[in-house]
Amino acid sequence: MIDTLIATLRENTCRVSGPMGVDAARTAIVALVAGHALVACNDDVPIPGLADALARLPVEVLDPRDPQWPVRLADADAGITGALLAVAEPAAIAVAAAPGSPRGTSLVPPVHICVLRVADLVPTLADAMQTIAAGDLPSALTWIGGPSRTGDLEMITTLGVHGPRTVEVVLVS
């Protein structure tokens, strides 16, 4: 199941790392944001101590509680989110909106870093929808398959038309 997810996400031009432990994932994310100036980070990222690790970097972290958040997000270099769950077939990761986890973090910056727990992977979309429909639905649940893309120019895929050009999926075991 996890191999199918990784293979298909890569086919969809995502970068995938892991599965790895929490400490390794924290290190991986720090490495990913190293060159950036401003990074937005949601509360739902399932890595304890990530905020402290980011605070030690020469990177400004944009907090969802910042009153200037919507305006400043447009200048962020990357957005870091967790995930509600993911399905292997068709490969997609579900990101839920919540207080502290805005919708824009996975949409507005050019890079989206998405942290997914391997335990939250289910086989098919039909399985996932049964679970989701029975639970408390978030105001917005977005399934993401890869970087923003268009086929409108002579039906040849071009990346990054509105949303992120790069999607980094970090798998945590």
Place this chain on the structure above:
Amino acid sequence: MSDGHAIATPGDDFHERTANAVANPVLQKALHNLDRRLRTAATSAAAHPDWKERAAAIRRETLHDLDGWLDRLEQSLTARGVQVHRASTPADARRIIVDLARARGARTVVKSKSMATEEIDLGNALEAAGITSVETDLGEYIVQLAGERPSHMITPAIHKTLPQIRDVLAREAGTDLAVDREELTLWARGRLRGEFLRADIGITGVNFAAADTGTLVLVTNEGNGRFCTTVPRVHIAVMPIEKVIPRLADVGIMLPLLTSHATGQALSNYVTMISGPRRAGEVDGPDELHVVFVDNRRRTLLGTKYEEMLACIRCGACLNVCPVYRNVSGHAYDAVYSGPMGKVLTPLLSGGAEGADLPYGSTLCHACTDACPVKIPLGDMILSLRADVPDARTALRRRRRVFWSVWARAWSTPRGYRLTTALGRVSRGRVPGLRAWTSSRELPRPAREPFRDRWAKEHR
């Protein structure tokens, strides 16, 4: 339909427009790009043959009690703080939306690609009310800048080649742009980013609306639909009434089926499931969410032989396989919906006032019926619409009936038979009044000496 859109393929009727489309070398070049989609979509759609059955059953279950499911959807939406509006005509829908925009002092609206908003001609209504309306799907944006109408419901600018697209975008940019996908995309990204941040209202269509949970499901690849439902303070969703599905869990089947038939993707890049406006403590998303149910004669189809047309999920698969569409593209239809589904839907939604000649522009090959993921008998419907929608050909049909009854009487007697075949020999197959028919078909040439005479000679 003449609604102020420039018609890219000229002609007084479908027949004339198809001829002009076939004679346009640039359009023919652009249309070759459809082959890319055809291959991937066909492979991907064949992967799960049982999905068609299940999806067709879900759609028919919905149509069986459409009003009941709509009432349940309205209840669920209202319980989530969504404001529901019901519009019976396109004019009602336009008025509801323009009034909402005016009451909020809106000056700019960003739109996500939606056939429903094309159907109600919303863009022109907003412009007329002094509200700037910006299409944000890249293809639709190109079409809007060119003053045209989408020629394909999934890839609206399929009729344009890359150099033509460059010309349209460069004119808007006021600078020179290279004929380069990356550069053009990057320019559009920057331009439309500004529009998203400035917009007062985001307007989208709806791919599915789940009655049980009051959830709106939106499918995009670019992410423009996400922007329209994330940044502006107000989100208005325009929903033709047949978009309702009974249960949110049904999208587990419907979504992969839609996207595999639409683009050949196992799932679209972004699927957004919206259950109400922004909640307390949330940083983004709209404060207000409105859903406009649009009827536009759909209810009149319930219980008729055309009811199944409302099962359509707008995937575009029938366009991609249609030998007519593939040669003439969408503008030749001069209607919002083109291809086989457009041939059926256009006369039905207009009560026969528009597109009455469309059902005749078909080879009746039924490739559309085979391609349809929800098993709509499009080929049969096209054929029966020829009888059910009165058009200019009604007179032709009457003439034809007279012709055949005269023929039947003549050939019932040996004398009548000899007389008419002798006439046929003299005219050498050139029958007056049949030129329209014989211009593209061979009328059989009568033998110089009929078999009847040869037989008589040899058995004298």
